[in-house]
Amino acid sequence: MILNKVTDLIGNTPILSLSVPGRQARLLLKVEKNNPGGSIKDRMARNMVLAALKSGRLKPGGVIVESSSGNTGIGLAIAAVEFGMRFIAVVDHHAAPDKIAVMLALGAEIRYVEGEYREDEVAVVERQRMAAELASEIPGAVFMNQSDNAANAGGYADFVREAIGQAGHIDAYVGCVGTGGSMTGIAHGLKVHNAETKTIAVEPDGSIVFGQPGHAYYQSGTGTPAGDTVGLVLDYSCIDLGVQVSDAQAFETARYVARKTGLLVGGSTGGVIYKALEFIDSGTIGGNVLVAVADGGEKYLHTVFSEDWLRERNLLDPLVWQQLDEWLGDDRSIDKPRETPRLHLA
Structure with a gap:
């Protein structure tokens, strides 16, 4: 098939x-x-x-403005190219440098928030x-406000249609x-499709979406930090269970998946895979368990996939690798981190 535009x-x-030995489940x-x-x-x-x-709300030749940790900004930058618009991304220090570089390459304008923030603090x-x-000051500009924008959730209809067509049926989504x-x-x-x-x-761990105490965390592009409000687009009624995952569990799982499968996934996806395997192991879910590889690890080579970066922040935890080996029934010798400090989990 020959296509006409990038979008x-x-x-x-x-x-x-991915099969899960000993369980009636596929990830x-x-x-x-x-x-x-x-x-x-x-x-x-x-x-x-x-x-x-x-x-x-948005006119041809207008200006798109959005707050983003990077991935939404990249998507909007691509859309701005398609429709011949100007795009301004408002970011903080949490945005991965590689994501900012991509937005710049696509012609986006980058504005950094002002103020002093800790490295593990998200300035949402x-x-x-x-x-x-910015949107109120610039003629023809529209603040997309993804947190409260109904078209955000509406953008995933094709994802659902595709997944059901590929798998036949979905028993669980994490x-x-x-x-x-x-x-x-x-x-x-x-x-x-199936109630x-x-x-x-x-x-x-540290996000406030499900009412847990808020504190700083390193996972980017996911969760709602303390001081922010949960977006209006979130509908709790279609969610059966809300859980938390630590930075160490998320990042170590991303690294494990790379060594195990050759697939580079981002940190938030690592966290989802960890929890999906945990619930499969407990028997809470089974059958076809769907997970979205929300983004790739290529954007986090200097953070999630850097042992030095993880070690400096006490985020290396070899026990996560051992747990994943048990869940996936893998007794092969793979290059696991050794003699590294382990994050204490309360």
């Missing part, structure tokens, strides 16, 4: 199946990093722009404030939750 490459991503990894912008957010970014154009509140202020758009859109769509599909949302 025609969005969707129709493949599924990689189905839908490889969303194969989208042109490298993440699942390409789907909803273009959908938000189309919805804004259709409603008249200030990003949102600054993005709204996904990360940030703004709530992908979790809501996918969970709702799967339950419309018995179990849906589990995973947030970082």
Whole structure:
């Protein structure tokens, strides 16, 4: 098939199946990093722009403004190229340098929030404030506000259609939750198809989406930090269970998956895979268990996949590798981290 524009490459991503020995389950990894912008957010970014154009909020030649940790920004930058628009991304220090470089390469303008923030502190509140202020000051500009934008969740209808077509049926979906758009859109769509599909949302330890105490965390592009409010797009009614995963569990799983399968996944996807395997092992879920590879590890080579970076932040935990070996029934000798400090989990 010969396509006419880059956004025609969005969707129709493949599924990689991982068997779980001793369990009646398959872990189905839908490889969303194969989208042109490298993440699942390409789907909803273009959908938000189309919805804004259709409603008249955004005019041809207008300006798109959004707060982003990177992936949504990349998706919007691609959409801006397609529709001949200017795009301004408001970011903080948590945005991976490689993501910012991609946005710049696509012609986006980058604005950094001001203020002093800890390395493990996400400045979402200030990003949102600054993005709204910029949009109000620039003629023809629209603040996309993905957290409260209904077109966010609406952008995942094709994901659901594709997954069901590929797998035949989905027994459970385990996904990360940030703004709530992908979790809501996918969970709702799967339950419309089959009300018995179990849906589990995973947030970082330290996020406040499910009412747990907030504190700093390193996982980017997921969760809601303390001081922020949960986005209006999140629909709790289509989520059966909300759980948390630690930074060490998420990052070590991403590294393990790379060594085990050859697939580079991002940190938040590592956390989702860890929790999916945990629930499969406990018998809570089984059958076809779907997980979205939200983005690729290529964007985190200097953080999640750097032992030095992890060691400096006390995020190396060899016990995670041992646990994953037990769940996946793997007794092969693989290059695991040794003699490294282990994160103390309360």
